[in-house]
Amino acid sequence: xxxLVCVSKVPDTTTKIEFTDNQFKADNVTWIMNxxxxxxxxxxxxxxxxxxxxxxxxxxxxxxxNDQIIRKALAIGADDAVRVNAEPTDAYEVASQIxxxxxxxxxxxxxxxxxxxxxxxxxxxxxxxxxxDLPYISLASKLDSxxxxxxxxxxxxxxxxxxxxxxxxxxxTQKGIAxxxxxxxxxxxxxxxxxxxxxEPNGExxxxxxxxxxxxxxxxxxxxxxxxxxxxxxxxxxxxxxxx
Amino acid sequence: xVLVYIDNxxxxxxxxxxEVAGYGVALAEQMGTEAVGICVGNVANDALSTLGxxxxxxxxxxxxxxxxxxxxxxHTKAVAKAVESTGAEVVVxxxxxxxxxLSARLSARLKAGLVAGAVELPDTNNxxxxxxxxxxxxxxxxxxxxxxxxVISVNPNAFGLHKKGGTATVETFDAGISADDVKVxxxxxxxxxxxxxxxxxxxxVSAGRGLKGPENWxxxxxxxxxxxAATACSRPVSDVDWRPHHEHVGQTGITIRPNLYIAVxxxxxxxxxxxxxxxxxxxVINKDAEAPFFKAADYGIVGDAFEVVPKLNEAIKAYKxxx
Ligand SMILES: Cc1cc2nc3c(=O)[nH]c(=O)nc-3n(C[C@H](O)[C@H](O)[C@H](O)COP(=O)(O)OP(=O)(O)OC[C@H]3O[C@@H](n4cnc5c(N)ncnc54)[C@H](O)[C@@H]3O)c2cc1C
Numbered sequence: 001x002x003x004l005v006c007v008s009k010v011p012d013t014t015t016k017i018e019f020t021d022n023q024f025k026a027d028n029v030t031w032i033m034n035x036x037x038x039x040x041x042x043x044x045x046x047x048x049x050x051x052x053x054x055x056x057x058x059x060x061x062x063x064x065x066n067d068q069i070i071r072k073a074l075a076i077g078a079d080d081a082v083r084v085n086a087e088p089t090d091a092y093e094v095a096s097q098i099x100x101x102x103x104x105x106x107x108x109x110x111x112x113x114x115x116x117x118x119x120x121x122x123x124x125x126x127x128x129x130x131x132x133d134l135p136y137i138s139l140a141s142k143l144d145s146x147x148x149x150x151x152x153x154x155x156x157x158x159x160x161x162x163x164x165x166x167x168x169x170x171x172x173t174q175k176g177i178a179x180x181x182x183x184x185x186x187x188x189x190x191x192x193x194x195x196x197x198x199x200e201p202n203g204e205x206x207x208x209x210x211x212x213x214x215x216x217x218x219x220x221x222x223x224x225x226x227x228x229x230x231x232x233x234x235x236x237x238x239x240x241x242x243x244x
Numbered sequence: 245x246v247l248v249y250i251d252n253x254x255x256x257x258x259x260x261x262x263e264v265a266g267y268g269v270a271l272a273e274q275m276g277t278e279a280v281g282i283c284v285g286n287v288a289n290d291a292l293s294t295l296g297x298x299x300x301x302x303x304x305x306x307x308x309x310x311x312x313x314x315x316x317x318x319h320t321k322a323v324a325k326a327v328e329s330t331g332a333e334v335v336v337x338x339x340x341x342x343x344x345x346l347s348a349r350l351s352a353r354l355k356a357g358l359v360a361g362a363v364e365l366p367d368t369n370n371x372x373x374x375x376x377x378x379x380x381x382x383x384x385x386x387x388x389x390x391x392x393x394x395v396i397s398v399n400p401n402a403f404g405l406h407k408k409g410g411t412a413t414v415e416t417f418d419a420g421i422s423a424d425d426v427k428v429x430x431x432x433x434x435x436x437x438x439x440x441x442x443x444x445x446x447x448x449v450s451a452g453r454g455l456k457g458p459e460n461w462x463x464x465x466x467x468x469x470x471x472x473a474a475t476a477c478s479r480p481v482s483d484v485d486w487r488p489h490h491e492h493v494g495q496t497g498i499t500i501r502p503n504l505y506i507a508v509x510x511x512x513x514x515x516x517x518x519x520x521x522x523x524x525x526x527x528v529i530n531k532d533a534e535a536p537f538f539k540a541a542d543y544g545i546v547g548d549a550f551e552v553v554p555k556l557n558e559a560i561k562a563y564k565x566x567x
Contacts, residue, residue, distance in 0.1 A: 013495055013515045017382040035496050091360075095352060117380050117495050117518070121360040122339075126316060126348025135427045136316045138345045141489060151431070155490055156341050157258065158441035161313075162431040169428075175482070175497065176489045207357040207391055211373060214384045216521075222528070222538050227547030230556045233527065234563045236543060241525040243447070243504040244471065244560070 001054030001147055003045045004107040005078065006098055006128070007037040009062060009069045010118045019213045033069045036113030036174060038076070043178035044143060045111050046077035052147060055079045057105075061088050061097045067196065074191035075183035081194070086201035089209065091119070095127035096204040102132055108147070110170040114139065122172070129170035137163055141176030246272040247332035248300065249323060250283035250292070251342050253314075254433070257283075257291055259405075259444050260338035262298050266406035267365065267398050268336040269299030274368050275334075280304065282326040282417065284319050286312045289414040296412035298405070304330075304417035311421055313430040316345035322419035324353050327393065329417075339397035340443060347397040357389035363402045363522075380495045380518030399522075400443060401501040442491065445474035448502045450493065450520075452478040454509025454530070454549060458486035463550075464508060467557045470564070476500065478510050494519035509549045512537025529553065 011017075012030040019025055032038075045056045058073045058081035060066050070081045084097040102110060110132075115122035122138075129136030141160065142153035152163045152171065183191075225233045237244045248268035250261045265281060272279035281295055281303040292303045306322050323346065327335060335350055337343040339361045351358035359374040363384065367373040371388055374396060378385045442448065449468040455461065461475075468475045475491060482492040493500055495518035505523035509530060510516060517540050520526070528541040531548050538544045545552050 011379075013380075013518075015379075017379045019383070039496075091348075092351065092358070095348075114496075119378050119385075120376075120380060120499075121348075121358075122344040123348040123351070123358065123360050126345045127352035129317070130320060130349040130352035134317070136345055136349065137428065138316070139341060156314075156433070156435075157253070157443055158439065159433065159435035160490075161433050164429040164431055165427060167427065174489075175492060207351065207355065208359065208387050208389055210385045211388045212386045213378075214375075214386070216381070216384065219540060219542075222541040222544045224538075224544050224546065227545050227552050230545070230552065230559045231562075233543055233545065233556065234559045237504065237525070237527070238563065241504070241542065243525045244563075 001048055001052050001145070002106065002108050003049065003054065003056045004102060004105070004110045005037070005042050005045045005056060005058050005073070006110065006112045006124060007042065007058055007060050007069060007073050008034045008116050009060070009066050010034045010116050013117060022212050024213070031069065033072055034113050034116045036115070038073070039180040040173035040175065040177050041111035041113045042073055042076055042078065043181050044173060047178060048145060057082060059084070059098055059101060061086055061094045063087060070196060071191045072183060074194045075187040076181050077187065079194060081196045083196060083198050084201055085198050088206070090206035091121045091123040092127060092207040093205060095124045095131060097201055098124070099128055099131035100202040101199065102128070108168055109145070109150070112170070112172045114172055114174045125170050125172040132170070135165050135169040137165065137169060138172045140171050140173050143171060143177055245277050245330055245332045246275070246279040246334045246336060247327060247330055248279055248281045249335065249337040249343065249346065250281045250295065250303065251338055251340060252283060252285045252287050255286050255288065257287060257295070258340070260340045260400050262295070262405055263400065263403055264336050264338045264398050265295050265298035265300050267403045269408065270365055270406070271334065271336065274365065280330060281412070282306065282323055284311050284322045284419065292414045293412050296410040297407050299408040299410060300412045301410070303412050303414045305414050306417045306419040308419060308421055310423055310426050311419065314342045315426060315428050316349050317427060318421050318425045319346055320349040320353055321425060322421055323350060325419050326417060327354060333392065334394045334396060337395070337397045339399050343397045347395050351395045354393045354395070355391060356393035356395045357391040358395045359387045359389065360397050361399045362396050363399050366396070377522065381499070381521040382518065399501060401446070440472070440474040442474040442476055442500060443498060445500070446503045447471050447473035448476050448500060448504065449473045449506045449508070450476035450478070450510060451481070451508040452510030453480045461487065463553045463557065467553055470557050470560050478516050507537055508553060510537060511535050512540060
């Protein structure tokens with residue numbers, strides 16, 4: 001099985017979000033691998049390789065500072081990595097760079113996480129599938145494959161669907177598909193020498209630009225209601241908040 | 245023209261489709277043009293004509309035996325064909341499960357700038373600016389789209405339902421899809437039919453690790469039942485399988501925007517808030533007055549959930565009986 005896993009780099013979940021001159025203020029930010037890429041996409045890919053043999057390749061679009069995230073993915077069990085040396089400004093730019101690489105390499109499966117916790121688009125997997133003209137199954141919570149045919153459980157409103165797909169496909173993954181793995185010492189040591197190829201971008205640009213950022217309005221302070229007087233809460237929800 | 249994608253499942257129009265119909269109509273008015281719906285699947289013409297109530301004047305119905313189940317690849321082809329034949333400039337979808345997959349594919353296929361998860365109508369006074377929530381609800385970004393074609397997926401519950409009255413005419417649309425186009429096979433659809441889908445829900449009752457064990461969720465389900473609400477939970481609760489995975493809300497779970505979110509025995513960690521902080525009204529019930537969730541709440545009760553929740557349930561029952 002030849003598997004590609006797309007990983008992105010995002011600010012740690014506890015980061016205080018601030019902007020200066022309409023730019024995200026990145027100083028003092030701790031960067032991490034996007035959680036759903038790491039916990040679900042990568043781990044399930046590595047598990048499939050362990051079961052059936054094959055290779056897991058990591059791809060990331062970004063600058064040299066992203067190598068740290070890539071090395072972590074290699075430590076968790078991927079075999080090699082590709083970094084497209086670009087500073088993408090939207091999801092289309094990312095997807096188009098990954099598509100250029102994937103077109104040449106003929107992967108059986110391409111994994112992404114769910115959505116990145118910075119731009120929350122949920123976009124790259126779908127775009128990539130379209131650029132490669134492959135099926136795309138989103139929000140997989142289970143995935144098994146015998147190499148030619150995969151059975152996937154995907155979440156839908158109020159339930160799930162079981163899907164069968166033959167041939168290559170792109171999948172976005174979520175909870176249920178795998179459990180987070182902490183890299184061990186051996187993994188970390190071997191990651192240092194695993195191949196990381198740096199390729200230049202294909203020149204394709206973004207389809208959108210961010211013009212400005214805003215912070216949400218400050219919340220008014222909470223109205224506390226006595227635990228003995230829940231009727232008051234019901235009244236407020238009806239008369240003031242008008243939600244019931 | 246604005247083309248609105250009418251998402252459906254097993255012949256039924258999803259609630260999110262009524263919301264985006266209204267959004268598409270409002271946007272078309274702003275642009276001085278018309279909004280038309282495209283439905284791909286197996287929905288009867290009668291059902292589709294009800295979308296006229298939300299202002300759509302015409303619906304294209306691409307009924308086709310190969311399109312009964314959602315498959316992002318073939319549905320993209322079908323919608324792209326409708327874009328071509330109508331000359332639509334903007335495609336509007338819900339940012340729900342299917343919409344997320346479809347909007348991304350359409351954007352790549354049409355080379356159309358995409359805003360995934362819009363929270364407001366675009367500002368079309370000066371270019372084309374669309375506001376979207378970023379950094380897991382901690383900020384908003386205004387995206388500018390300059391491409392000829394544009395795709396907008398709208399966050400569920402961000403716009404609401406806006407009825408205008410009217411009926412829509414329904415036209416058959418040949419999407420040109422054949423059996424060869426379909427690469428995925430849906431083996432089964434499993435719905436938990438007696439509960440409300442969390443992603444669509446206007447009211448949500450959620451509980452956390454403070455409830456100590458899955459056996460204590462009876463009172464949460466009862467309260468949800470009384471309200472007509474969906475149930476949700478924090479991540480540790482679904483991690484240990486006290487509750488199913490699809491109930492996990494937050495930065496790494498699902499993001500919801502109900503009108504009312506009641507959080508019981510949840511501390512309010514930053515990653516949890518990320519998934520719920522766009523809720524219109526937040527009620528927090530926690531025995532610890534210092535719990536961070538109170539800072540994000542509109543209403544709070546400091547008290548023991550095991551005492552407060554049953555009482556609240558009774559009070560809501562009494563209110564419902566008198567209303
Ligand atoms: C990368 C990352 C991603 C994460 N993503 C998510 C996510 O998507 N969603 C998420 O929820 N979490 C997420 N977390 C975990 C998050 O940090 C918190 O650990 C988690 O939300 C805490 O869950 P909790 O509030 O249920 O439990 P706790 O923090 O243990 O809080 C339990 C609360 O219950 C209260 N309580 C106890 N007993 C009672 C009682 N009898 N009556 C009333 N109140 C009571 C306590 O005062 C306490 O406030 C993530 C963490 C990381 C590091």
